[in-house]
Amino acid sequence: MIFTVAIDGPAAAGKGTISRAVAERFGLAHLDTGLLYRAVGARVDEGMEPVAAARTLTAGDLSRGDLRTLAAGQAASKVAAIPEVRLALVDFQRRFARRKGGAVLDGRDIGTVICPEAEVKLFVTAAPEVRAHRRWLEVGGDAAKVLAEVRERDARDMNRTDAPLRPADDAIMIDTSTLSIDEAVERACAAVAHRLT
Ligand code: CDP
Numbered sequence: 001m002i003f004t005v006a007i008d009g010p011a012a013a014g015k016g017t018i019s020r021a022v023a024e025r026f027g028l029a030h031l032d033t034g035l036l037y038r039a040v041g042a043r044v045d046e047g048m049e050p051v052a053a054a055r056t057l058t059a060g061d062l063s064r065g066d067l068r069t070l071a072a073g074q075a076a077s078k079v080a081a082i083p084e085v086r087l088a089l090v091d092f093q094r095r096f097a098r099r100k101g102g103a104v105l106d107g108r109d110i111g112t113v114i115c116p117e118a119e120v121k122l123f124v125t126a127a128p129e130v131r132a133h134r135r136w137l138e139v140g141g142d143a144a145k146v147l148a149e150v151r152e153r154d155a156r157d158m159n160r161t162d163a164p165l166r167p168a169d170d171a172i173m174i175d176t177s178t179l180s181i182d183e184a185v186e187r188a189c190a191a192v193a194h195r196l197t
């Protein structure tokens with residue numbers, strides 16, 4: 001079975017949580033594509049040139065301990081605005097999306113660029129204040145700084161010329177602002193189940 005679930009949306013909207021739950025429920029493989037950009041950003045912070053860092057990325061680069069920090073998110077969104085960096089990561093993501101057995105990918109451009117043919121496209125969003133609060137619960141520190149970071153990254157991701165963050169025309173919108181994790185997961189699973197039957 002080739003079956004792709006594309007889950008896009010802004011930072012801390014709940015994409016990862018929903019993706020993992022959908023993958024487990026339907027027995028699909030899962031790829032968090034944000035990790036690819038975070039790993040490239042980390043290599044650039046170590047002094048590598050961005051395009052070389054993207055072209056030579058290996059599985060080992062994805063299992064670093066420091067990829068979830070706010071700084072890593074910022075570094076990721078900066079390298080993600082470089083078209084050659086995005087291009088270097090396309091093939092791996094496309095192969096993953098169309099692998100036998102089905103796959104869930106979450107990111108910013110899965111339904112629009114990586115897999116426009118995805119059987120299910122979800123755009124998961126929430127109010128910036130809600131997303132920043134959720135991220136702050138995870139990382140702690142100065143709450144105002146976390147909100148500023150989320151807003152800055154949203155603006156960079158939405159305004160870049162190559163593969164900007166936006167819903168695909170046929171994406172199903174899920175606003176998680178007032179949803180519990182279980183409610184958000186159930187909506188996503190219902191959309192997937194509808195396409196599978
Ligand atoms: O992957 P993304 O950055 O979009 O978000 P996430 O890592 O799945 O979710 C960010 C945080 O929000 C996590 O701590 C989730 O548990 C939480 N969350 C929530 O409180 N309510 C939801 N409906 C979805 C996620």
Ligand code: CDP
Binds near residue numbers: 016037076106
């Ligand atoms: O978990 P969170 O939503 O905060 O971020 P992420 O999904 O790990 O993505 C980090 C950054 O990578 C984003 O802010 C984007 O700039 C970039 N990204 C992208 O451009 N395209 C993707 N498919 C995934 C991530």
